[in-house]
Amino acid sequence: MMRHQLILAFLYFVIVLVILPFFLTERVYSIYYQEDYEKSSFTDTIKNEYRLNGAQQYLENVDPETSLTFHNSKLSEPVDNLIIVLAKKATHEKDLILTQLVTEVDKNIRAEKFYRNAMMICNTTRSHFRELDRLARFYPVRQAQNTTRWKLFNTEEVKKHDFVECVNQGINSVNFKYLTLIRDVVVPYSGFLGVLNHLASKRLTRSLVRGDLKERDTSWLFLHLQEPVPFRHYEFTGVCVREILLVACSGAVFFTVVFRWLEGPSLPSSARIIYALYGVLYFLTFALVIGRPYVNEFRRFSADMYLVYDPPEPILFSAIVLPSSSLDVLLPQLNLLQCSKYSPFHEVLDHMISTIELPGYVVSPSLFKYVART
Template sequence: MTPHHLILAFVYFFVVLVVLPIFCSNKVYSVHYQDDPEKNAEIEAAKREHRIRGVQEYLKRLDAQESHSFHTFQLSVPVDNLVIVIAKKPAHEEDLVLSQLVAEIDRNIRQDNIYRNALLICNATRIPFQELEDLSQFYPVLLAENTTTWRLFNSEEVIKHDFVDCITQGLRVNNFRHVTVIRDLVVPFSGFLNVVNQVTRHQLSGGMVRGEPVEEHNPWLFLHLHEPVPFRHYEFSGNCIRELLLITLSGALIFVAIFRWLEGPFQPMSTRVMYAFYGALYFLTFALVLGRPYISELRRFAGDLYRVYDPPKAIHFSALTLPSLALPDLLTQLNLLRCSTYSPFHRALDQMMTTLERSGYVISPSLVRYVVRS
């Protein structure tokens, strides 16, 4: 046994017993997380104030006429992805959640040089409110229709009606390949739109044959952009086992390479096996202690690394991407349904996969995060 073996063993137990419990005490998804409601409230308030200042500064830098003209032009030509924001009058209008959402989408549209995208705000409150009036100076806004199918006191029917009506409005103003519908409860991560376009184009709708992009017959219905918390953790499934095996093998190879560089290439096989064992143990322990959500964050380095899978149960609607080819049948079927507390919209949408014989997916890690106050 070399001195390096003893050091690795000592460091492992020191990290596991001392460092990780301290480092992970404020990590929500870690096994060592210690809940502190008062501290969490202060952190959330600080983040909220930071986002509010950021969106206020962003809108101040924009030229209202140029911004409105830019987005109006985007709507006048066919696009790869039309982003529709379903806007409702908020309970805490001072939080500027709608402004944060729209500003982040604006950034993404302006930064995406590969795909053509457009933005449309759909006023589902059906009456003006101050934040939306301010945003209407910079971005196109349409008023959702108040049809006889809308039930004011049935919240699930309202969600369904807003969804159907705002997409219908989008179909009238633009010819798009995909549509992304977002409720003003979330704010996207930076670069989310490019990831959505890559995933829908390459993983869901297309493929490569002899190095050339081709269309595949892969009928899919929707892609949820928010992954629910219960789906994010490690469980006894094929995907999780494969992830842990990949992490374990990566640790083994990295440690063998590092100590080969430190000690030279002429090492006994038993020494290499020992280093591989420690590397696998370190990486596997860190992955299990930190939690799968933090490990999944590494996928954000490239759009092709994002994981798309069939969710085990229906997901509440906050942000969805849908192909235009599926919309006529979907909207027709949804108009025939009546949603209620006992038959909520997200379950009705999930049932459409069976009705229309199309697949539904969720992306991991999430491309949006909830910021609205509960």
């Protein structure tokens, strides 16, 4: 017994001082992270090329006419979730992020069997560009109307106008329960649509009452699908404290079970307590050193494990889902307000929580990752 305890103590310092620093220097959320701008830029370029090659190959294997017919047929009947991609002519046109985003959404729609989903592209550039012209052969495209010319010099007002205009395009195209808006600056994680539909249809719209799944009495306003970086770290909040306690308890149980198996059922209570404390120490150290975002990746094993919470600050709009029931109230309120650099669109949207008195949420871990170059 003493031998195992000494080995654990020695191994702890070896792991913390040698092994973890060696493997975590390139992990951005780790305390051992050492920034290397050139290497990070090169890695991002390689990842972008890999995604782009996959998107290009996907389109080459799809018949344009068949694809367009498939997606138009989806728009001809009511759907559970309508996905609208807000398209703008990219600054770095060679990245073709719009192509990467749209093809990934297409894959998810074809793979999703339980919920009815549809997709269309909303062109907010107000003029055609090469990438969009190619995608228009495969997917439905709607043109955002320039109905407020005098406002378009105000970039924040443009964001609001594009948001409202593309929502209206969706309303005029098909009946839906939920509307998902995605800017072409992000790409989704694999299998995002199944999780998104589960969260919208089960976690936010229904709740367990005495063991039965029933509709909630109140609706909700929106769910952001990309969690901001500042919200991902451990801090003194109820959610983080619960996560830390769960990690500590998991470590205690794991070490107690393992060393009871190694040393036999006759293991005295004092030794069990020591091993449990070692488990707490190991697991807490790993969680804090590695970083909360990497620990939260375990939530991706099941849609029920994703965390949905009220964000402490307004979140920039990149990908968001809204229930159709909130749009009748939300759109008129947005049209009454003018955005500016002093009152940016994302703050105005967040302010709707108080105005309409419906909750807004963000999901963790994120279902989308930001990939656009600035």
